[in-house]
Amino acid sequence: MHALHDYIVAPFVEFAFMQRALVGALMLSASACPVGVFLMLRRMSLMGDAMAHAILPGAAVGFLFYGLQIVPMTLGGLGAGVVVALGAGAVSRLTIQKEDASMAAFYLISLALGVLIVSLRGSNIDLMHVLFGTVLALNDEALVLIGAIAAITLAALVVFWRALVAECLDPLFLRSVSRLGPPVHFVFLALVVLNLVGGFQALGTLLSVGLMMLPAAAARFWASRVEPMCLLAALFGAASCICGLLLSYHASLPSGPAIILSAGAIYLLSIIAGTRGVLATRVRHISHRTA
Amino acid sequence: MDRMDACVTFEDLTLGYNRHPAVHHLSGSVRKGSLTALVGANGSGKSTLLKGIVGVLQPMSGVCRVAPGTSLAYLPQQSELDRSFPARVVDLVSLGLWPRRGLLGRLRPEDFEAVATALSAVGLDGFGKRPIDTLSGGQLQRALFARVLVQDADLILLDEPFNAIDARTVADLVGLIMRWHGERRTVVVVVHDLDLVRQHFPEALLLARRPVAWGDARSTLAPENLLRARQFNEAWDDDAPWCAPGDDHPHAGHRHDGDAHRKGAA
Numbered sequence: 001m002h003a004l005h006d007y008i009v010a011p012f013v014e015f016a017f018m019q020r021a022l023v024g025a026l027m028l029s030a031s032a033c034p035v036g037v038f039l040m041l042r043r044m045s046l047m048g049d050a051m052a053h054a055i056l057p058g059a060a061v062g063f064l065f066y067g068l069q070i071v072p073m074t075l076g077g078l079g080a081g082v083v084v085a086l087g088a089g090a091v092s093r094l095t096i097q098k099e100d101a102s103m104a105a106f107y108l109i110s111l112a113l114g115v116l117i118v119s120l121r122g123s124n125i126d127l128m129h130v131l132f133g134t135v136l137a138l139n140d141e142a143l144v145l146i147g148a149i150a151a152i153t154l155a156a157l158v159v160f161w162r163a164l165v166a167e168c169l170d171p172l173f174l175r176s177v178s179r180l181g182p183p184v185h186f187v188f189l190a191l192v193v194l195n196l197v198g199g200f201q202a203l204g205t206l207l208s209v210g211l212m213m214l215p216a217a218a219a220r221f222w223a224s225r226v227e228p229m230c231l232l233a234a235l236f237g238a239a240s241c242i243c244g245l246l247l248s249y250h251a252s253l254p255s256g257p258a259i260i261l262s263a264g265a266i267y268l269l270s271i272i273a274g275t276r277g278v279l280a281t282r283v284r285h286i287s288h289r290t291a
Numbered sequence: 292m293d294r295m296d297a298c299v300t301f302e303d304l305t306l307g308y309n310r311h312p313a314v315h316h317l318s319g320s321v322r323k324g325s326l327t328a329l330v331g332a333n334g335s336g337k338s339t340l341l342k343g344i345v346g347v348l349q350p351m352s353g354v355c356r357v358a359p360g361t362s363l364a365y366l367p368q369q370s371e372l373d374r375s376f377p378a379r380v381v382d383l384v385s386l387g388l389w390p391r392r393g394l395l396g397r398l399r400p401e402d403f404e405a406v407a408t409a410l411s412a413v414g415l416d417g418f419g420k421r422p423i424d425t426l427s428g429g430q431l432q433r434a435l436f437a438r439v440l441v442q443d444a445d446l447i448l449l450d451e452p453f454n455a456i457d458a459r460t461v462a463d464l465v466g467l468i469m470r471w472h473g474e475r476r477t478v479v480v481v482v483h484d485l486d487l488v489r490q491h492f493p494e495a496l497l498l499a500r501r502p503v504a505w506g507d508a509r510s511t512l513a514p515e516n517l518l519r520a521r522q523f524n525e526a527w528d529d530d531a532p533w534c535a536p537g538d539d540h541p542h543a544g545h546r547h548d549g550d551a552h553r554k555g556a557a
Binding site: 041159160162163165166168169170171172173174175176177178180220223224225226229 | 372386393
């Protein structure tokens, strides 16, 4: 019992940097995972990945001018993400181009621009932080930022919940009774960008999408309604963060990959053992009902 | 017809895609409280006309006017409904509450009652908690009719609601349409089964890109009208001349505003 306490609780009690990392990661789980559920239900999972790449040049511009500081890099990432999301969203809504193709076009342009900007300053080891994050070095500024993002996201989800569900379930119906369809879509894209930007402090631009998508994809195997699915995704996210941080602490692994790999383990487990997973649906049931 | 009496008014309405008309120069109006069958071959512009009324398709020329204050329920032929979405039948039917509750309004006890009443009216008692991906085609259609019921709209547009539906379900759904007609709602239904139209619908509009006949259902569906409707060419003609004032059809107040469109069949 004592050993268990030493192993699981003590690191978070003894070290301030572990506490900050835990608080930041838990806030991120609460806000990014439900957003990930909607991203998955809209079949836009890979769009999250594209958005993560699109954020890079904005963060790089902030880095180029101000060095490794959270506010300029976050604002830069936010700007780049919003431009790409709005541009791709507008092209897909106003022309025959579908969302996936326009998103791919915009993020590739954005990514090439990012690489170009990075090369202006030459290679720099600090840039590794941008790409892969530093959850163990979250400062007060970063925690406040993540907290604000989580508060905005949860508030927006509560307000727009029914609209988001309607937009996913039957977009043509929503268009026939209300003009809210396109605005709701853009609000949602803004939430995606906001959470990816919030995550890149902790996990880096490339891995922050992992905390958004993996718990959501895992929750799909357990829940058959949206509300429980979002709750479960947030729980899975929180569990992966705790697991990842402990792994990182005890085995001296980089924290970002440890968190995402923990989420990946939950996902693989869910595929097999979930109530809607392989075992439950593929194994022939011995008996069935008469009606 | 008295303007006050019209629910939907078309004034020289042309709707279409890529400058090719799908509904060509339609004028007239749908009376409040009328029940109209929209009839015509595939590609004759029936669904396009409904999209024009709903407003999801902008006119190429002319005007489609829905009387102010009219609430509208639309059941499309090709629904964009995502059947793999983790929703229950009640969630789907509750979408019909949107016009009443909007974005911010919370659902009230009477709303849940309205949903339950609608489900029982379409014969889906006890289906409320079923996930929508477990419904059969007919059950899903009944659920969508329940959503229209919940919408409680003045103008109801149904696009081929009887496709791939068994006889008993058709009979039940026709019963619902008759009930709406009895409640003085304006109903427009796209139907392919002409016997069904003759049997149940007082009025019909026969389309073949342009209106062929419009009025009493039995006389609209007279053999000579059906023959004329069959003689139109469904395909687009890229060499068709630009439709301009002074052509073979009447052009009351016809305007193209420089955005000329092609006549589909010359």
